[in-house]
Amino acid sequence: MADTNSAGPNSLVVLNSAIALVSTVMPEVGALVMGLKMIWQKQNPGKTDAEYMAALMAASDQLVSDADAQLIADGFTRVDGKWVPPTPAPGGQG
Amino acid sequence: MKTLALVFALAFVISGCGAQLTPAAAVADTATKAIQSASVILKTAQTAHAQTNPMTGKPVVSTVQLDQIALAADKLGRIGSLLSKTITDYQAARAAGASTVTIVAAIQALVGDAMSALNEIGKSVPNGTVAAIDQAVASAFSLYAQIRAAAL
Numbered sequence: 259m260a261d262t263n264s265a266g267p268n269s270l271v272v273l274n275s276a277i278a279l280v281s282t283v284m285p286e287v288g289a290l291v292m293g294l295k296m297i298w299q300k301q302n303p304g305k306t307d308a309e310y311m312a313a314l315m316a317a318s319d320q321l322v323s324d325a326d327a328q329l330i331a332d333g334f335t336r337v338d339g340k341w342v343p344p345t346p347a348p349g350g351q352g
Numbered sequence: 353m354k355t356l357a358l359v360f361a362l363a364f365v366i367s368g369c370g371a372q373l374t375p376a377a378a379v380a381d382t383a384t385k386a387i388q389s390a391s392v393i394l395k396t397a398q399t400a401h402a403q404t405n406p407m408t409g410k411p412v413v414s415t416v417q418l419d420q421i422a423l424a425a426d427k428l429g430r431i432g433s434l435l436s437k438t439i440t441d442y443q444a445a446r447a448a449g450a451s452t453v454t455i456v457a458a459i460q461a462l463v464g465d466a467m468s469a470l471n472e473i474g475k476s477v478p479n480g481t482v483a484a485i486d487q488a489v490a491s492a493f494s495l496y497a498q499i500r501a502a503a504l
Contacts, residue, residue, distance in 0.1 A: 311380050312436075321426075
């Protein structure tokens with residue numbers, strides 16, 4: 259499954275070589291191209307598809323962890339995959 | 353003149369490289385942003401819960417509201433994990449030349465579930481209670497709408 263981002267690390271190597279070449283000959287143009295490279299990198303950080311999946315998994319796991327910590331702190335318990343609210347204390351205001 | 357031509361040529365190459373995420377990566381990236389918006393919603397609600405509304409003397413976000421947000425956030429996080437696995441299945445099926453119709457339908461169903469969970473947050477914390485939550489919910493909705501419209 260080599261379905262990687264087509265504008266990945268190899269594209270970046272080519273781009274860096276081009277920038278180095280231009281910067282040596284014409285520093286002003288090099289600066290301009292550096293700016294364009296920053297925009298390119300912002301749009302396309304050169305991650306593989308697997309890294310995008312891993313980022314989604316990590317963000318999701320973090321959200322579940324934070325949400326579960328809040329629910330447990332408020333007395334919820336997880337039973338058979340479902341959250342059960344705490345039972346109100348007798349005589350409490352619920 | 354040669355310089356200008358070179359700059360334009362480079363700019364053309366760079367702009368051409370910019371939008372080449374695969375559809376699966378684009379969906380995963382957008383979903384990650386939506387999940388991060390949900391994290392912002394949860395943290396904002398926790399902060400608002402610790403603050404007292406001077407008009408009522410009660411927390412800006414009540415414990416009941418915070419719990420509802422935490423339940424929806426938990427649901428969103430689990431949907432995100434499932435989405436990551438399902439997109440990976442989609443890529444594997446695509447690479448193997450198998451049909452992706454069922455998997456795409458599953459991804460769209462998960463996105464629908466995520467939007468329902470966001471609706472629950474909208475219902476539990478009425479608009480105007482905490483502006484940052486309103487914004488984050490709107491942002492997450494917009495991101496999920498993008499995923500729903502994405503061509504996989």
